[in-house]
Structures are given as C-alpha cells and as structure tokens.
Amino acid sequence: DSGVTQTPKHLITATGQRVTLRCSPRSGDLSVYWYQQSLDQGLQFLIQYYNGEERAKGNILERFSAQQFPDLHSELNLSSLELGDSALYFCASSGTPEFGTTNEKLFFGSGTQLSVL
Amino acid sequence: DAKTTQPTSMDCAEGRAANLPCNHSTISGNEYVYWYRQIHSQGPQYIIHGLKNNETNEMASLIITEDRKSSTLILPHATLRDTAVYYCIVRRTGANSKLTFGKGITLSVRP
Numbered sequence: 353d354s355g356v357t358q359t360p361k362h363l364i365t366a367t368g369q370r371v372t373l374r375c376s377p378r379s380g381d382l383s384v385y386w387y388q389q390s391l392d393q394g395l396q397f398l399i400q401y402y403n404g405e406e407r408a409k410g411n412i413l414e415r416f417s418a419q420q421f422p423d424l425h426s427e428l429n430l431s432s433l434e435l436g437d438s439a440l441y442f443c444a445s446s447g448t449p450e451f452g453t454t455n456e457k458l459f460f461g462s463g464t465q466l467s468v469l
Numbered sequence: 470d471a472k473t474t475q476p477t478s479m480d481c482a483e484g485r486a487a488n489l490p491c492n493h494s495t496i497s498g499n500e501y502v503y504w505y506r507q508i509h510s511q512g513p514q515y516i517i518h519g520l521k522n523n524e525t526n527e528m529a530s531l532i533i534t535e536d537r538k539s540s541t542l543i544l545p546h547a548t549l550r551d552t553a554v555y556y557c558i559v560r561r562t563g564a565n566s567k568l569t570f571g572k573g574i575t576l577s578v579r580p
C-alpha cells in the first residue's frame with residue numbers, strides 16, 4: 353500500500369459527460385502528480401501541484417483541469433468526454449518536501465479506470 | 470531530460486538474478502537514473518535511483534557505468550511477483566523536472 357488513495361476505482365460514463373477523479377496524497381506529502389495511461393500512449397504526465405499551486409504541466413488537454421485543495425487532496429476534472437479518454441488515471445504524491453530534489457520519489461495510487469462509452 | 474533505450478522484453482528463471490539493461494547515452498551531468506516498475510495495471514512503484522555511484526537497497530541494485538551512458542538494474546533473486554514492466558528513467562533535478570515514462574521492459578519470471 354503506497355498510502356495514496358484514489359477514488360473511485362472504476363468509472364463508466366458516456367461521451368460528452370463530465371467526471372471528477374479524486375486523490376488523497378500520503379500524509380505530509382505536498383506534491384501531487386496526475387498521469388494518464390492508455391494502451392497506445394503509455395504513461396503520460398498530465399500535471400503537477402505543489403502545496404496548492406500548479407507547478408508543471410504535461411500533455412493535459414484543455415478539456416481537463418485539476419486543482420489541489422488546502423487539505424492537499426487533489427481532483428482531476430475531465431469534461432466533454434470522448435471515447436479516447438478511456439484510460440487508467442494515476443495520482444502520485446512526492447515523498448520529499450520540495451519538488452525536483454535529488455531524492456524525490458513518487459508514490460502512486462492504484463488508479464481510476466475510466467471507461468467512456 | 471535524456472532519452473532511454475530498453476529492450477522490449479526479457480525473462481529469467483525464478484530464484485536467479487535478473488539483470489535489466491538501460492542505455493542513456495545522452496545523459497548529462499545533473500541527470501539521475503531512476504527505475505520504477507509496474508505490476509499489471511497497478512500504480513508504478515519506485516525501485517531505486519542513482520547519479521554515478523552504484524546503489525543498493527532492499528529491492529535491487531543499480532549499476533551505472535563509469536561514463537554514465539548505461540546502467541543495469543539487478544534483482545538478485547527474482548520471484549514470480551517480480552513479473553512486471555520495468556521503466557528506466559533519466560531525470561534532471563530542479564524545478565519543473567518531470568518523471569517521463571517510456572515503454573519500459575517487460576520482465577517475465579518463469580517458475
């Protein structure tokens with residue numbers, strides 16, 4: 353158990369809908385990362401938050417947004433869903449107080465499997 | 470961040486050492502080598518990382534060549550539970566440094 357909690361584990365929805373994925377980082381971790389994993393693209397970095405602020409952006413679509421709340425949990429919002437958004441979405445938190453340090457290790461949750469029908 | 474090249478797959482017998490190679494010929498001085506693994510659809514798991522010295526922890530050993538252009542992850546006594554995709558990642562330190570996963574190498578441990 354990594355200590356990172358993601359809910360829900362599975363989500364089935366229809367095209368055009370909007371969903372929210374939730375992540376609770378390990379206790380004390382300030383950084384939260386979101387990754388998308390699909391069969392054809394592999395693990396893709398989406399976005400990172402550190403202590404409530406956006407710190408790095410990857411291949412995140414404009415239809416997607418995220419935020420990190422004062423209690424450090426994070427939510428990834430996916431809107432106007434398309435079939436191609438079906439994927440595993442992982443959240444990770446960092447075990448060091450500062451991002452980008454030499455000893456930063458990411459601890460991943462078990463993911464949310466999103467199926468868009 | 471420097472790119473890495475890994476074989477697509479390999480296998481080894483249970484109880485034997487598994488040596489997973491990785492090439493990172495364009496690595497620069499401030500870039501670390503990280504290894505993660507992903508067991509079937511679970512979240513990736515950190516294994517080990519290093520800069521230029523060999524590293525060992527309870528999971529594995531990391532051997533980095535002197536010129537730092539390649540490295541080997543060693544699982545000393547592979548078990549069936551070590552069957553997974555192993556990702557070798559080169560990552561620089563500092564702000565906005567992202568952990569970028571490639572395709573990895575699929576290790577199959579056979580009984």
